[in-house]
Amino acid sequence: MDPIVMAVAPEPERRGMNSLGVAHLAVFNGPGKPFEFRSLPLPEPAAGEVLVAVSLATLCGSDLHTFDGRRQEPTPCVLGHEAVGRVIAVGEGRDPALIGQRVTWTLADSCGGCRPCLDWELPQKCERLFKYGHAPMGSGTGFNGCYASHIVLRAGTTVIPLPDSVTDAMAAPANCALATMVAATEPLTTGGDTVVIQGAGLLGLYGGALLKEAGWRRVLVVDRNPARLAFVPRFGGEPLTCSEAEALPSGSADAVIEATGSPMVVPEAIRLLRPGGHYALVGMVHPDSHLDLTGEAIIRKCLTLRGTHNYAPRHLRMAVAFLTQHAARYPWASLVSPPLPLQELGPAFAVAHQGLWPRVSVSPWTSSSGTFSRS
Numbered sequence: 001m002d003p004i005v006m007a008v009a010p011e012p013e014r015r016g017m018n019s020l021g022v023a024h025l026a027v028f029n030g031p032g033k034p035f036e037f038r039s040l041p042l043p044e045p046a047a048g049e050v051l052v053a054v055s056l057a058t059l060c061g062s063d064l065h066t067f068d069g070r071r072q073e074p075t076p077c078v079l080g081h082e083a084v085g086r087v088i089a090v091g092e093g094r095d096p097a098l099i100g101q102r103v104t105w106t107l108a109d110s111c112g113g114c115r116p117c118l119d120w121e122l123p124q125k126c127e128r129l130f131k132y133g134h135a136p137m138g139s140g141t142g143f144n145g146c147y148a149s150h151i152v153l154r155a156g157t158t159v160i161p162l163p164d165s166v167t168d169a170m171a172a173p174a175n176c177a178l179a180t181m182v183a184a185t186e187p188l189t190t191g192g193d194t195v196v197i198q199g200a201g202l203l204g205l206y207g208g209a210l211l212k213e214a215g216w217r218r219v220l221v222v223d224r225n226p227a228r229l230a231f232v233p234r235f236g237g238e239p240l241t242c243s244e245a246e247a248l249p250s251g252s253a254d255a256v257i258e259a260t261g262s263p264m265v266v267p268e269a270i271r272l273l274r275p276g277g278h279y280a281l282v283g284m285v286h287p288d289s290h291l292d293l294t295g296e297a298i299i300r301k302c303l304t305l306r307g308t309h310n311y312a313p314r315h316l317r318m319a320v321a322f323l324t325q326h327a328a329r330y331p332w333a334s335l336v337s338p339p340l341p342l343q344e345l346g347p348a349f350a351v352a353h354q355g356l357w358p359r360v361s362v363s364p365w366t367s368s369s370g371t372f373s374r375s
Contacts, residue, residue: 020044020051020089024364025148026345027076027137031069035147035345036076043141045091048155050098052085052105056168056339057146058359059352060176061201061261062285063133067349071286074136078145081107081133082359084162084171085151093155101161102168104175104320106313107132109154124310130154147345149364158313160320165327169336171320173202173359178319181206183311184257184282191215192254196245196272197237199259200228202335202358203282205235207257209330210322212236220245220253223260227355234331248272259283266291273303281307339363 020042027036045051057080065071066079073079087098110117110126117123132151135144143152153159162171181203188195188211195216197204200223211219213236221237222245223229232239240248245268254277256269261283269279270293298305323332337357340348342364352360 023143023148023150024342025078025143025145026342028066028073028079028147030075031067037343040142042150043143043152045089045094045152046155047092048094049091049141050087050094050103050105050153050157050159051089051143052103052151052153053088054083054085054146054149054151054364055102056085056172056361056363057083058172058336058361059348060173060359064349064352065286073134076137077133077135078137078143078148079133080146080148081131082173082176083146083151084168087159088150091155098159098161103159103161104171104316105153105160106158106311106316107175107179108310109156112156121312123312126156130156147342147362149342158316160316162320163324166320166323167333169361170323170327170332172336172361174319174323175316177202177359178206178323179311179316180282180308181210181259182315182318182322184280184306184308185210185214186315187278187306188216188255188280189214192217194218194220194253195255195257196248196253196269197221197257197259198265198269199223199261199283200225200232200237200239201259203259204228204257205231205237205335205358207259208232208235208237209326213322213326220248225355228358231334231358234334236330245272251275253277255280257282261286263289263291266293270297270301270303273301276302276304278304278306281305285309335359336361339366341366 023042025038060082063079066073084104086102109130110123111128114127116125133145141152191214197207200221204221208219219237220240221232222240224242229239250271251274253272257280259282335358337360339361342362348360348362
């Protein structure tokens with residue numbers, strides 16, 4: 001188990017500190033270094049801000065990449081962007097009725113006034129975009145990530161109350177993986193005959209449920225890992241090994257969704273797509289993603305290639321509505337591990353690397369030592 005460093009940071013020199021209480025943050029100082037736990041006074045929310053007590057946070061694949069050094073983020077920072085929590089204070093301009101509500105929120109904060117926000121319907125590409133879990137401690141209040149007892153949501157962040165039927169475990173990954181897959185499948189919601197999803201991680205499993213409910217006759221989900229394939233039938237898909245997928249006839253898929261992160265799967269997708277097919281690229285959000293692909297292959301088949309990175313607020317609303325509508329239809333709880341204490345965040349990353357769960361969760365209110373318990 002990783003060592004845990006405990007530290008009480010000096011009171012920061014920034015606006016609005018008050019008697020709201022103390023927060024605990026797991027600070028990431030770089031790959032190979034233990035998390036540093038800091039205790040800081042809670043800030044008073046400024047205009048438009050929302051102060052949330054984090055109930056449950058999950059470990060996304062991008063967090064694992066940062067932890068491993070495959071993805072670079074400024075340090076020190078607080079990682080984590082998939083979470084659910086309860087509002088404890090709001091700044092001027094926010095609806096005070098939010099206080100006390102259990103909520104989720106968009107993983108990014110947008111300005112609402114630039115061309116991506118206003119003209120292109122791509123607020124996730126805002127010219128002044130801020131992403132939770134990816135910002136240094138020196139930005140704003142410093143309460144920028146979900147691996148903490150509290151987070152401060154900025155004025156351009158959409159906050160969505162959750163119904164009781166949507167549990168914390170169901171909701172925590174919704175503001176990244178599910179909302180992203182809602183965005184990726186948006187052009188495919190009229191249904192069809194056969195769609196192939198490359199990858200049975202959380203994106204692929206969510207895609208299976210979304211497309212099945214959208215009316216697709218066959219949703220084939222391909223993976224090389226038998227443990228991941230075991231989840232597929234529970235979420236509306238038909239599991240296929242890589243060799244079984246290679247035996248499918250050329251041109252047998254109306255659409256293919258890449259959710260593996262590997263460029264090696266692209267030639268197989270092009271082979272499977274029929275003329276006029278749709279290829280959605282979702283997983284390859286890293287530089288090592290050069291494609292073995294010719295323009296001729298795209299042109300002769302009249303293919304549509306569409307990349308999806310993050311999502312707009314409407315997609316998170318749609319994700320919450322989907323979970324609400326299908327709360328009892330799919331075994332959502334099986335996707336997320338029982339929570340580990342926040343102070344065991346280092347070991348939680350080790351568990352995530354084992355791949356036993358599509359998502360590993362942590363909670364600041366679960367404690368093995370009592371240090372951060374809610375008592």
